[in-house]
Amino acid sequence: MAPRRARRRKRARKSRLRNVFRRKTGAYGRSRWRVVIASTLVAAVLTFGGYLFWLNNNVTRQFEGRRWQVPARIYSRPLELYPGAALTPEELIAELDAAGYQPGSVRRAGGYVRRGNTFFINLRGFRFWDGDDPPRQLSVTLAGGQVRRLADGARLIPLVRLQPALVGRIYPGHGEDRILLRLSDVPPLFIKVLLTVEDRGFYRHSGISIRSMLRALMANIRARQTVQGGSTITQQLAKNFYLTPERTITRKLNEALIALLLEFHFEKGEILEAYLNEVYVGQQGPRAVHGFGLAAHFFFGRRLEELELAEMALLVALVRGPSYYNPRLHPRRAKQRRDLALDMMAEQGVVSKEKAEEQKSRPLGVLDEAPKGEARYPAFLDLVRRQLRRDYRDQDLRSAGLQIFTTLDPMLQRRAESALSARVRQLELGSARLGPGALQGAVVLTRSSTAEVLAVVGGRKPREAGFNRALDAVRPIGSLVKPAVYLAALEQPGRYSLVTPIDDAPVRLEDERGKIWAPQNYDDQLHGSVPLYMGLANSYNLATVNLGMEVGVPRVAETLERLGVIRPLPRYPSMLLGAIELSPLEVTQIYQTIAAQGFRTPLRAIREITNANGDPLTRYPLSVTQSIAPGPVYLLGHALTEVMRSGTGRGAYRRLPEKLVAAGKTGTTDELRDSWFAGFTEELLAVVWLGRDDNKPTGLSGTTGALEVWSHLMSGIRTRSFVPPVPDNVVFSWVDPVKMGVDSFGFGCRNARRVPFIRGFQPRDGSCGENGARVPASPISPSDRR
């Protein structure tokens, strides 16, 4: 349309000029004509010069300042392999699969073979934040649920880490994805394939090549279809890099002009490297696959340098039409095009005819699906993103190619997900109240020694992103608050020990607004005078409120803060029974401090961050603060093991081995709206919440709901007993387990049990003939000691 109008205009102008000549001939007329021509030329040259100047500036600035839009990559923790590490063959296979290893052959890096209990792994090198781990010829022998032998070739090695699984990316807005390649990392053979097929004169031409355009034209005529394009690599880069995909002559010309400018300003190597990273080769939903680095991963699950000739040829073949030759959708077309590329290789003498034929006989070898890893752990990645946003700009996360090494343990994550989904379904089936799908839940799992978050489950359908209950379901915590009440008491050893009698008697309190608060026990019974630890073990509300009021609400609140609560806490008596709203993650922080014997460590989901080149940027080191003295927290831990042995948590041993010592606490809120359990073994801490998104009652207590999920989870994990080191100032004394009031000391000997006390505040030794057990006679009050 536009050119035609222009032509018409041009014709009109010419005829006007002719008329001028006819009317006014002579010297005057001729010189005026010259002026017109000259000024037109000057204007044209100036215009073009200006345009060239503008374009040149633009092209060079963009090329030099180009920041490849590389999404941040998020990795799981690397699996540490060492003799003695707990690992089954199934777990190792799952880890290898997640890290993109392919079974069947160890000929190439990234392959593994299993022979009985031994795995042979052609381990890829990997750049961790603390340096390069070299490639290895690894053999791993498993027996009895652990690693027995580890060798690199014939040499025994003490330790190796597998490369971590890629579990997520943070994309730029337009969904561009790539794995950045440096020219020096690209196999020379690949470059030969690329240049043979796409641009044979690349190192000779200056951006565009009439010769190759003509050759392409001839080839296309001969083949009666488009088999070759005349664009040079540089022109293709110009097209990909700077221009919109419209097809006009202007654009073609601009493309050529830009190609010339690029060649004028930059080295061939720079242009080639840019092309290798920029070229568009495929699409997966909103994700645009750019560059050959990602293409190798996307189609073969491999690095570019691991590819065979035929696979390289396929990637190069795709350049011509990423969707037309999509090998997953159109394998026949793709193979034809690949074989054509291989023929060109042989024709040009890059490879022998035999080699090309042999490679042509191979199947495409493309993975049925692009390697997974996207959005498999949305709840955990949500936590990672929130931690990242504190320290990084959104733009950098989306495009700067950051590599984020997290603490996610995919094995444990899967176990936590299946424990939640399976139990929640079971609980619904067993309940008249809960319709299908009504019950929701969340799980947070940490390693208590380092406060690393190993797994986060945000709902019963863990693949679905959306409401992340582990972080955002902020609910009353009910009896989960009670350990803080008892800890505040135990921090005053002169007043309280684990066996100090407390009154489980009715309470009536008036709050600031004059409202009467009269809590009840869960079983509506009064239990009279009970030893302190039993109040906690059986989660008696009245005993806890009486104790808490003696200790003082502010003191309990302050203890909670030292345990790790950051949110402002209400200073009302109802807080003593858990009228505090926290998320499962925040609850985890509280119990983390208890499980780590009073050392508070902020929960961590990220270990290290490196830039696109693998250079370290940020490290999140382990940091500890001793916020609770070792003695009192040890006593509290003892009481929490009693919860599991004889209290509200004892149901866990229907699943857990009797020998395993665990500690924990149930939590239930008004009208059975929330069901909580927080519990730990020596190294693992898990917090489970169950409830409904509409906050209606579930009919589940902490014991009948969350504890079920927790014990299901823990029974599937190898873990060790919670046996904390005994602090210097803690001693054990034998006490009567039944009549443990002050008066009863020393009076019962049968079945006497050992209870820890802060040194100097233990009961005076009694004696008892039976069983040789020494039974205390009466407690020493601090004033008795000299």
Add this chain to the structure above:
Amino acid sequence: MHFYRTIVVTAIIALTSGCASSRPPAPVDELGVPAEVQTRTPGQMTPSPMEVPSSEEAVTIPLGYSGPPTDSDASPRPVPRGNGAPANPAVVALLNDANLAMQNGRDDRAAASLERALSIEPRNAWLWHRLAGTRLKQGDLDQAAALAAKSNSFASSDRKLQAANWRIIADVHRRQGEFDAAQSAEQRATRLETP
């Protein structure tokens, strides 16, 4: 405007491409590959195949370190040994890495190796002590003191190690100008060292 641009661009392109195509064609096997690419040896591209025994029977593997039992076990395990040195070869290897990193002034790497070791042996008082020392060297005084205290919580049977931790705590107090606290920490260390 657009129209003129197109005409002139065409002219320029015609000129320049004339230059490009005026060169003699080169044989394709001389395809230039940048020198930096050519320096790579083919061996790097295709790693030498590893040998895998063809059948299960063929595998005879000498058992190396057989590791500590990992099953549920209620009995408290002996935590630090008398000399405080860990015996797990993986932990030893990581400690060596940490030592090397410290010598090279890479304190952050040393700390990372120690943290890796701690995830293998979380109750190893020696590792916590070393981490405290690393933080002290990095000038993170609060962390040094807290980690030394953490080490002490696992070091009940190891008086020498406890003393070393108290010396770190004393050092921290001194650097923070708390001389009384430093002195009392120092005294505790001395008491622990005298049998």
